[in-house]
Amino acid sequence: MSSAAERYAAVHDAALTAGRFADHRRRADHWADLAELFRLDPHRPWDQNLRALAGYLEPADVLLDVGGGAGRVSLPLASQVREVVLVEPSESMRGQFIQSRDEAGITNARVSPDWWMDSVETGDVAITSDVVYFVRDIVPFVTKLHNSASRRVIICIWRPTPGDMDNELRRILYDERPSPWPGLPELAAVLWEMGLLPDVRVIPAAPWWIPEADGGLSEAQAVDLAMGRLERDDESTRRHIETDFDRLFERGPAGLSPRWLSGAREVMITWETNGRRLD
Numbered sequence: 001m002s003s004a005a006e007r008y009a010a011v012h013d014a015a016l017t018a019g020r021f022a023d024h025r026r027r028a029d030h031w032a033d034l035a036e037l038f039r040l041d042p043h044r045p046w047d048q049n050l051r052a053l054a055g056y057l058e059p060a061d062v063l064l065d066v067g068g069g070a071g072r073v074s075l076p077l078a079s080q081v082r083e084v085v086l087v088e089p090s091e092s093m094r095g096q097f098i099q100s101r102d103e104a105g106i107t108n109a110r111v112s113p114d115w116w117m118d119s120v121e122t123g124d125v126a127i128t129s130d131v132v133y134f135v136r137d138i139v140p141f142v143t144k145l146h147n148s149a150s151r152r153v154i155i156c157i158w159r160p161t162p163g164d165m166d167n168e169l170r171r172i173l174y175d176e177r178p179s180p181w182p183g184l185p186e187l188a189a190v191l192w193e194m195g196l197l198p199d200v201r202v203i204p205a206a207p208w209w210i211p212e213a214d215g216g217l218s219e220a221q222a223v224d225l226a227m228g229r230l231e232r233d234d235e236s237t238r239r240h241i242e243t244d245f246d247r248l249f250e251r252g253p254a255g256l257s258p259r260w261l262s263g264a265r266e267v268m269i270t271w272e273t274n275g276r277r278l279d
């Protein structure tokens, strides 16, 4: 019987072979096209995810944000801690982080350009948000998170993963079943196998990058959403969507909501390190 870590790697490899994400073992800037999308205003009102994260922080903390991107998660929290340290190998993401930080007037945040396994950075609380799907060798990555955080590790992922948000739409319309990204079931099994017993918190908010998931759509907006998510612009797809409309969309007093996105949730997996090192 294979280990949970081997199963995690197998799911990663199947998704990679299917071309569902870039191979992050290759040292390249894989996020050049998406970096701007990940830059959100650090002074925006806090959502439920930021409120939950802030509850774990103390004013004297160094907050380590591993694969922190443009600082979407950690810059809004800079006011809650002594320092934010972002570890981010993508030059494009780092550029967006620096612009965002400087325009927001945040002076206690810096960025280090390493891949996590090469980093020497440490902190009190280590966060990694939407990163672990791309990490094939998950055990050393999590072990290093644990050993680099004096108090707590927080891993945020989506269920379904961002790459799998539209699988149900594809199944209904085309009977497609894409190879999934490694997600919550695979990661939870690995953590269990490592002897970790994390808290798993489900944050009741829709995916931030798909505002239409909250509903309130007209029929035309609903069709456009499905076409956009499929990256299709042809009449045959439009007809498919119209034929399956009631399986895809729920009608409510405020308008239509996409059924296939209604259960998407951010999941926060967190544990205290208690100064105990993992081997």
Ligand SMILES: C[S@@+](CC[C@H](N)C(=O)[O-])C[C@H]1O[C@@H](n2cnc3c(N)ncnc32)[C@H](O)[C@@H]1O
Binding pocket: 024, 031, 038, 066, 067, 068, 069, 070, 071, 072, 073, 087, 088, 089, 090, 093, 114, 115, 116, 117, 128, 129, 130, 131, 134, 135
């Ligand atoms: C989907 S983005 C998420 C960015 C940010 N955490 C957020 O939630 O907005 C994934 C990020 O993980 C970074 N990443 C992937 N593998 C990494 C690794 N091994 N070490 C450090 N960063 C990594 C990428 O460069 C990219 O910026």
